[in-house]
Amino acid sequence: MPSPKIHRKAGEKNKIKGMMRKTLSEKSSSFHGRDDGAVVAAEMILRRPRTAPDLFAGRRSAEDAVAIGAPAKLTKLLLNVTIHRCLGAVRVVVPLEATVEDLIAAALRQYAKEARLPVIPPGGASDFDLHYSQFSLESLDRDEKLNELGSRNFFLYPKKAAAEVVAATARGGASTSRCSEEVDRGSIKKGTWLKFMDFLL
Known part of the structure; x- marks a missing residue:
């Protein structure tokens, strides 16, 4: 005769197997499109309380005003x-x-x-x-x-x-003399660069 401990363990195993069969049947029924699995899933989803305020409320009211025909006023x-x-x-x-x-x-x-x-x-x-x-x-x-x-x-x-x-242009050639000086300086630099190139050859 089996001891009560073994009997209890066998009962627990049967209970676990029954629960597993039930969850498997729920999964298979939801996979095949039956409503009873969807109902169980819907009951398991918890509704989250609305904690954040509506951040776009002001924008929507401005958009509604524009849609009605009242243009938004620039400030x-x-x-x-x-x-x-x-x-x-x-x-x-x-x-x-x-x-x-x-x-x-x-x-x-x-x-x-x-x-x-x-x-x-x-x-x-x-x-x-x-x-x-x-x-x-x-x-x-x-x-x-x-x-x-x-x-x-x-x-x-x-x-x-x-x-x-205005004063430089009124003096007449002050600005052009500066430009000519720059050109002269550029030609001097160019000449020294060419001499340097001749040295390399």
């Missing part, structure tokens, strides 16, 4: 100002009703805040003129509104440098 402008002899443009955010003089002052403040080089001597916005680009000869009127200019990229040029260029 500020992001402008790029390149300063003479400085690397890279300074990005400045100004109000919509700002003028050219406001942009010059804001660009100089931002330049000093970013500690860029070369350091611009403190003189204020009155020492600079704003141009559409570095190739534009005419400076913009200081009282003109920025939103009426039609551009987002500008060039800031110091008045002293502009005055020096």
